Amino acid sequence: MAGSFPFIMNIRQRVFFFMAGCLVAITAIGGFSYSYLSEMENIHRTSEITDDISNNILEIRRSEKNFFFYGSPDDLVANHRYTLKAIETIRTIMPELKAHNLGELLGNLKSELDSYDKSMDSVEKCIEGKKGPTCAPFEENVREKGKNLILMSQELVTIERQKIFLIIAKLKTHMIYSILVLTIMGGFLAVVISRKIVRPLKLIEKATYQIAQGNFDLINSENKWHDDEAGKVVVAFNKMISELEKRQEQLIQAQKLSSIGIMAAGIAHQLNNPLNNISTSCQIVIEELDEKENAFLRQMLENSEHEVQRARDIVRGLLEFSRSKEFSLKPSSLKELASKVLKLVAGQIPPCIEIKTDIPDITLNMDQGQMQEAFINIILNAAEAIGENKGEISIRAKTSILDQTVLITVDDTGPGISDTNLSRIFDPFFTTKETSSGTGLGLSIVYGIIKQHSGKISAECLKGKGARFIVELPLFIHHTGD
Structure with a gap:
């Protein structure tokens, strides 16, 4: 069964998804807030209409009382006008307010206004035809209907106000949840920044101070950093150290x-x-x-x-x-130099040691005398390592066009170099030979010559048996004029 590998996001991906999440959250919060505000706007508009209806009903009751107290025809006319205005308002908004669950209440209120208007007509006719106590039942009926109108209008206004309070409560709850969500997302971002950015930067800052004090200890980065930008920065910083x-x-x-x-x-x-x-x-x-x-x-x-x-x-x-010495660089053939070196060391190499070469025709910018001295030292050092045993010294060279360098390797089949000595072989006066057999200056001189040619030299122990000296020198590039 094939194993499943979890998807690991780097910092840029996490920030991208976080910003996308924030955008979605803000859009959702804005959408809900807009819908609540739109609903509140509609409720406020219907509340204004219900207030108008309630005010008309109050005017109806005021003109009714004035008519019964003073018997003024103007109050009767005003009563009819306000009644008709309230009925017309209800008729106009009835289709719209049905969606707000006010249709039944408005219908009852309209019917009650119609009945009230007819009762007022009956009172008016009674007063005009027969004056006296016989109109009292009609007046009492009008007053009773007027009270019902007041109660119904107050109920209408109360319902609309309750809706406003309800939508405000919803909006508050929505805002609390929005703040909670944004706080959680902000906390998550703070944790990511702290663990993925701030902490690695603090480690790098600490390592920088240590380097200034001469301590070159590598940063011990956490495994979970290896696949994000912070991990790559730490790896690059360790490489720099x-x-x-x-x-x-x-x-x-x-x-x-x-x-x-x-x-x-x-x-x-x-x-x-x-x-x-x-x-x-x-x-x-x-x-x-x-x-x-x-x-x-x-x-x-x-x-x-x-x-x-x-x-x-x-x-x-x-x-x-x-x-x-006077140092003079001239374009010289590496193959010719190697041939001259081998002739010079031929008398000092035991017959049991075979020297093999694989050097193409390469031109280097070098001081022939110093470079000759360097390779004589390397070859004699390899021969002394093999001793009187049968062995082989292999000299190879190859170019790297990409790096504009020449890589020269000198391998021997001697006992090799121990790890302890490997880091010290280029130190002046360091030698593994007996005290009477050498000064230990040969390889240190070679080191100086190679560095003077802007090159590098290193040594390594071969996997099988023997040692390898690696010399890297810049390739000579011949520039022709236009």
Whole structure:
């Protein structure tokens, strides 16, 4: 059964979905609010109409009382006018207010107004025909109907006001839920920003201060950051820390070379003259000795001369290490340089070691003398690692057009380099040989020469057996004129 992989959103996707959610929420809130406001507007408009009807009914009752008290024909006319106006208003708004569940109440009110108007007609006729107590029942009927009109109009107004209060309560509830939703969404955004943006930035800020203090510890990022922008920033920052640490190591290496070079120059000059005197004295004594006599003394003197030569070689190495030569870069063939180097080292390579080369015709901008010295050191170092055993040294070169570089590798079948020594082999005076077998300056000189050519050199232990030196140099690009 195939496993299912959860969909992991990065920060941009989360922000996008959050903003889309906010837009939907705001649209929904706005839509509900608009519908509530529209409903409130309609209720307010119908409330105004019901207020008008209620005011007309009050005017009807006022003119009715004035007519019964004073018997003024004008009050009777006003009573009929307000009654007809109320009836006409109800008739006009009846179709619209049926949708508001007021149809039945308005119908009853209209019927009651019609009945009231007829009762007033009866009172008017009674008063005009027969004056006296005989009209009292008609007047009482009118008053009773008037009271019913007041009660019905008040009921109508109360219903509309209750609707207004109800819609206001709904709107309040809607606003509370809207605030709650927006608060939750805002809290979610705050959590995302805090965990996905602020926290990584704080870690980067802390790491920056640590770097300023010389601490190159990598940021221990959380696994859940790896697939978003914050994780990529942390990974890039960790890579930058690693590169800075490497650059610092290279700077320390350069400082070591500089300080050791000054010291080496002083020591070499101090030792050179005594060694020359000792060598000259040994040679004079050997020449003066009788060849047949003092054989033992001659042997001792020759041994002393040999040791003096060894000491002079060491001094020469110190001077070579410390001397600032005139550096001159010229376009040169790497294949020709390799051929010359192999001829120079041929006498120092044991017959049991086979050298294989695979070097195309590549042109490099280099100082031939210094580069020749560098490769002689590398090859002799590989030969010494193999020793008297049967082995092989392989020299290969290839170009990278994309990076505009040449990659040169020198592999040997020796015992390899331990992890402990791998990071120190380019240090001055570091050697795995016996004290009497070398000074440890060879690879440090190689390191300086390669760096002077704007290149890089590194070493690694091969998976099988042996070591590999990797030299990366810039490719010479020939620019032709227009």
